[in-house]
Amino acid sequence: MVRSARSGEGYRGPLLQTVDSSPVSADGSLVLGIETSCDETGVALVRGTELLVDAIASSVDEHARFGGIIPEIASRAHLEAMVPTLRRALAQADVDLAEVDAIAVTAGPGLVGSLTVGAAAAKALSVGLDIPLYGVNHVIGHAAVDELVHGEFPARVMALVVSGGHSSLLLVDDIVTGITELGQTLDDAAGEAFDKVGRLLGLPYPGGPHIDRLARGGNPEAIRFPRGLSRREDLERHRYDFSFSGLKTAVARWVEARQDAGEEIPLADVAASFAASVADVLTAKTIAACQRHEVDTLVIGGGFSANSQLRELAAERCAEAGITLRIPPIRFCTDNGAMIAALGAAALRRGVAPSDLGLPVDSSMPLTLVTR
C-alpha cells in the first residue's frame, strides 16, 4: 500500500493514520480512476501505464430529447451508475477493492453536480480503503490517456485537447508538472460548434458524429467558410487561440439565405465545408506551435478528436512537417475512466502529494492545475 500523505486539515478520523507495512513501487501500483464530469460515468483500473479495465455507463440518451446535457439528470444518473459501474470494473479485471493502491477522480472542469458525485464516491473509497486520493484535471486526462495506448510521452510533446467543452493547445514538458497553455478557444469549443451546427441542420444531439458522417459524403471545397482568428492581425494577438462562433454564424446565415430563397440545402456539402474549416484552423495553428517550439510529437485527445476530418488533415500535415502524431483510439477520445486513472498513475509515479480529503470540485479548474 502507498503511504497516504494527506495533510488532514479538515478530517482527523482514525482512518487517516495509514498503516504502511509493505510499500510497493509506484509503477506497480494499482490506480482506480473515476470520471463523472459530464454525462459518462467512467471507472477504470490502471497499473503503471497498463490498462486493466475501462467500464463506462452513459446517460447521453436521457439528454438527447432535450438537445443538450441537463445537469440535474446527469448528476442523478451518475449516482445510480456509480456503484454498478465500479462493481463491473472490478469483476471484469478480477480485482478486489482491497488491492487498489490509490484513487484518482476528476476534480474539474465539468458540471459541478456531476463532479460532486464522483468526488464523493472517491473520497468514500479513499477513507474506507485508507489509500491516497488524487483529484485530477479532466482536460489533461484527455491527453494523458494516450500513454496507455502509445507508451509514456517523450520529454516534450504538444497536446491539442478538443472536446465539447474545450479546445486547448498545450505545451507539455511533463504531463503532471509541466503544462503550459499556449492557446484556447475564445468562445465555442470545437465539439460545441459541431453540436450547434448539427442543431441548425436539424440533426440529432450530439450533432458532432452526425456532421462527421454527412461530411464524408460532401465536398469540403463547396463553400468557403471563414477560418476563425487566422488573419494576420488576429494572429498577432491570438496566434494559438481558436474561435468557432463566427464560423457557426456564417453557416447559419448561409443556410438561412438558401432557405429564404426556397432552395434545397446541400447538407453534405455544408457539413464537409464547415468541418474543413474547423480542421484547417485546428491543425494549422497546432503545427505552427510545434514548429515554433521545436516539438516533434503531437498528441490529440478529447471527444472531438474522434472527428475524421480532423484526424485526416492532422495525419497529412504532421507527415509533411515530420511530426509524429499520436491519437488514441476513439473509445479513449470520448470521456472515460481510463484517462483519469492514467493521470492519477502518472502523478503517483512522480511522487506528487495526494489531494486533501477536503478536495473541492472546480467546474472551471484551470489547465495549469493538473492535480489539486
Ligand code: KG4
Ligand atoms: O470529450 P467529450 O466526450 O466530452 C466533453 O468533455 O465535452 O466530447 C464530446 C464532444 C461532443 O461535442 C461531440 O459532438 C463531439 O465531442 N464529437 C464529435 C465526434 N465525436 C464526438 N465531433 C465531431 N466528429 C465526431 N466524430
Ligand code: ZN
Ligand atoms: Zn471530455
